[in-house]
Amino acid sequence: MQVNDEILDYQEELPIEDFFPGVGDRIKAAFFDSIVMVGFMFLFSFIYSQFGHVDQRLKILSVLFVFVLYDPIFTALRGQTIGHQIQGIIVKRRSNQAKNINLFAAFVRYMIKVFLGVVSIFTVGGNRQNLAIHDMVSDSIVLFK
Secondary structure, three states: OOOOHHHHHHHHOOOHHHOOOOHHHHHHHHHHHHHHHHHHHHHHHHHHHOOOOOOHHHHHHHHHHHHHHHHHHHHHHHOOOHHHHHHOEEEEEOOOOOOOOOHHHHHHHHHHHHHHOHHHHOOOOOOOOOOOHHHHHHOEEEEEO
16 A cells, blocks of 8 residues: 655655654544543433433443444544544545545544554554554554645
């Protein structure tokens, strides 16, 4: 999988942190996303409190959305979560940066990110495109928007 040659040529003239988001940018985006996720939980709680009885299955689906589907859905459809948007970064296909990664790749990327946690994020900076392990596996690249 190749990254656009123009990007690599241009990147050689700039420090990596000027072109590919580093660990700090990604951690800040994750922090903002955690706030968004808590906000979703408060929103769902408020909505459910307006009704006398809410089916447990709906509550379970809400939790699944927040903790399992939020990141992959936003990444696949928009190329960025709300935290990424606030931080000014975007996730694209490494093999075709004009396209977002698909939902399956976004889900795999998120699961690896969750299970490896800090290990994955600290691989950023160990290569020219600041790829984390979850980026390598899912054919994704994080760029400044």
